[in-house]
Structures are given as structure tokens and as C-alpha cells.
Amino acid sequence: MMNAPIKLVVVGAAGRMGRTLINLISQTPGVVLHAAVERAGSAALGKDAGDLAGAGTLGVAITDDPLAAFLHADGVIDFTSPASTVEFAALAAQARIVHVIGTTGCLPEHEDKIDAAARHARVVKSGNMSLGVNLLSVLIKQAARALEAADWDIEVLEMHHKHKVDAPSGTALLLGQAAAEGRGVDLTSHSVRVRDGHTGAREEGSIGFATLRGGSVIGEHSVLFAGEGEIITLSHSAGDRSLFARGALKAAVWAFDKKPGRYTMLDVLGLNSTP
Numbered sequence: 348m349m350n351a352p353i354k355l356v357v358v359g360a361a362g363r364m365g366r367t368l369i370n371l372i373s374q375t376p377g378v379v380l381h382a383a384v385e386r387a388g389s390a391a392l393g394k395d396a397g398d399l400a401g402a403g404t405l406g407v408a409i410t411d412d413p414l415a416a417f418l419h420a421d422g423v424i425d426f427t428s429p430a431s432t433v434e435f436a437a438l439a440a441q442a443r444i445v446h447v448i449g450t451t452g453c454l455p456e457h458e459d460k461i462d463a464a465a466r467h468a469r470v471v472k473s474g475n476m477s478l479g480v481n482l483l484s485v486l487i488k489q490a491a492r493a494l495e496a497a498d499w500d501i502e503v504l505e506m507h508h509k510h511k512v513d514a515p516s517g518t519a520l521l522l523g524q525a526a527a528e529g530r531g532v533d534l535t536s537h538s539v540r541v542r543d544g545h546t547g548a549r550e551e552g553s554i555g556f557a558t559l560r561g562g563s564v565i566g567e568h569s570v571l572f573a574g575e576g577e578i579i580t581l582s583h584s585a586g587d588r589s590l591f592a593r594g595a596l597k598a599a600v601w602a603f604d605k606k607p608g609r610y611t612m613l614d615v616l617g618l619n620s621t622p
């Protein structure tokens with residue numbers, strides 16, 4: 348007896364990631380595009396989601412009604428904005444479905460609401476859905492643990508396309524968090540997010556962030572461990588958005604039979620047990 352396909356909703360369906368996801372779902376056995384959502388007033392409303400994504404006609408018209416879209420779905424994949432993601436989290440909790448959150452730029456107040464939703468929804472949230480970045484984060488945690496703060500300074504550098512609206516990137520913060528965990532410190536209190544004017548000498552143990560924006564860069568990240576006379580650089584270069592979509596789809600299928608709660612891509616990829 349074949350299992351019924353997992354019914355997925357894509358919110359932000361007309362966006363860069365939304366269209367990438369719809370393309371991937373249309374080519375992946377075992378999952379089906381159940382609904383596609385954009386905000387009220389969007390020029391995409393009523394259009395076929397597959398046509399818009401270049402996947403061919405799928406017979407799924409883009410709607411602005413997430414409540415109806417989630418009603419008989421198994422999961423929602425969400426690459427939108429923090430305020431929208433919080434709204435979708437409440438609806439996913441109400442519908443008791445999977446909520447894969449790729450949205451970055453969330454503030455503590457957004458995270459608190461997502462935590463509340465995760466009492467009823469299965470939430471997988473990550474600043475980067477790719478295997479490569481999540482594996483890199485494990486390596487960075489190990490390197491940060493091995494390289495003493497007194498001798499090694501950690502700097503996180505990222506570059507994205509000119510349309511990106513948040514900084515530093517969710518990936519940069521994910522990698523910075525891995526470094527902080529390796530050092531056994533709190534990231535927020537050890538972060539230097541901006542350097543301008545007479546900054547004074549670099550504070551030992553701080554973790555610096557630098558952000559570049561321009562062109563069509565998909566996502567470039569480097570973590571530099573700068574010592575006396577040497578630098579160790581661990582990097583990731585994203586060549587295509589499909590690597591994020593593959594991770595998000597893997598997360599949706601993985602979470603299908605899990606209990607309500609909050610999960611990360613390290614859980615999905617089985618990288619959480621790595622010391």
C-alpha cells in the first residue's frame with residue numbers, strides 16, 4: 348500500500364525561495380504542493396503557482412488565505428519575513444502541522460511566539476537549511492573549542508545579493524553561535540556587529556561580524572580564526588538556492604512523524620550528537 352503523498356503549503360510562493368521550493372516539490376516523489384500563499388494585494392494572487400515558478404501548470408492557484416490553505420495540509424514551508432512567520436506559526440499550531448521556517452532576521456519577540464506555537468506544531472527552524480552550512484557549523488564549534496581566545500580572534504564575514512533586507516545573515520549568526528558554543532560563551536554579549544570610528548583595540552574573546560551586499564550573490568560565508576602570524580579560514584559558498592530548498596523539503600518530511608516542539612537542521616541531518 349503506497350503512502351499518501353505529504354501535502355505541503357508554500358508561503359511566500361512568489362518569492363525567490365518560494366519559487367525554488369515549488370519547483371523542487373513538483374519534481375519530488377512522496378510530496379505534493381497542497382497550496383501556495385502570498386499576501387493580500389499581491390500581483391501573484393490567482394496565478395498558477397507552478398507556472399509562476401517555471402515548473403509548468405500545477406493546478407494550484409496562489410491564494411491569500413493561509414487558514415484555508417493550512418486546513419488539510421501536513422506542513423508549511425516558510426521563507427517570508429519575521430512578522431509573517433509569526434502569523435503562520437500561530438496558524439500551523441492551530442492546525443497541528445509541520446512548520447519549516449527558513450525566514451531570518453527574527454528578534455527575541457518573534458522567537459518567543461514561535462516557541463509558543465511549537466507547543467502544538469512541529470517546528471524546524473534554521474538560518475540555513477543546507478547540509479554544507481550545518482556541517483560547517485559543527486567544524487567551527489570544534490575549532491573554536493580547540494583555539495584559545497587569548498591567541499585566536501574569531502571574525503565572521505558574509506556576502507549576499509543586493510535584495511537582502513536583514514544583516515548579519517541568519518547563516519552568519521548560526522556560525523557565530525557555533526563559535527560561541529565552542530568557546531562556552533554567550534554570543535550576544537560577545538558579538539561586535541558594527542565597527543565605525545575610533546573603536547579602540549579588539550576585545551579578547553569577542554566575535555566580530557562583517558556584512559557585504561551586492562549583485563546576485565546567493566550566499567558566501569567565511570569564519571576566520573586569526574592568530575599570531577596565521578589565519579585559519581572555514582568557508583561555505585552557495586551556488587544555487589536549490590540547496591536550501593532541498594534542506595527545507597528534507598526537514599518537512601523528517602518532521603512529519605515527530606512530536607510537537609522546536610527542532611533545527613542539526614536534528615534533521617543527524618549532526619546533533621557530534622561533540
Ligand SMILES: NC(=O)C1=CN([C@@H]2O[C@H](COP(=O)(O)OP(=O)(O)OC[C@H]3O[C@@H](n4cnc5c(N)ncnc54)[C@H](OP(=O)(O)O)[C@@H]3O)[C@@H](O)[C@H]2O)C=CC1
Nearest residue numbers: 359362363364385386426427431449450451474475476591
Ligand atoms: N534558512 C535558509 O536556508 C534560507 C533563508 N532565506 C530567508 O528567507 C527569507 C525570504 O528570502 P527570499 O525568498 O530571498 O525573499 P523574497 O522577498 O524573494 O520572498 C519572500 C516572499 O514572501 C512573501 N511574503 C511576505 N510576507 C507574506 C505574508 N504575510 N503572506 C504571504 N506571503 C508573504 C513576499 O511577498 P511580498 O514581496 O509581497 O512581501 C515574497 O514574495 C529571508 O528571510 C531570507 O533570509 C533565504 C534563503 C535560504
Ligand SMILES: O=C(O)C1=N[C@H](C(=O)O)C[C@H](O)C1
Nearest residue numbers: 451474511516517518565566
Ligand atoms: O537572503 C538570502 O538569500 C539568504 N538568507 C539566509 C541567511 O540570512 O543566511 C540563507 C542564505 O545565505 C541565503
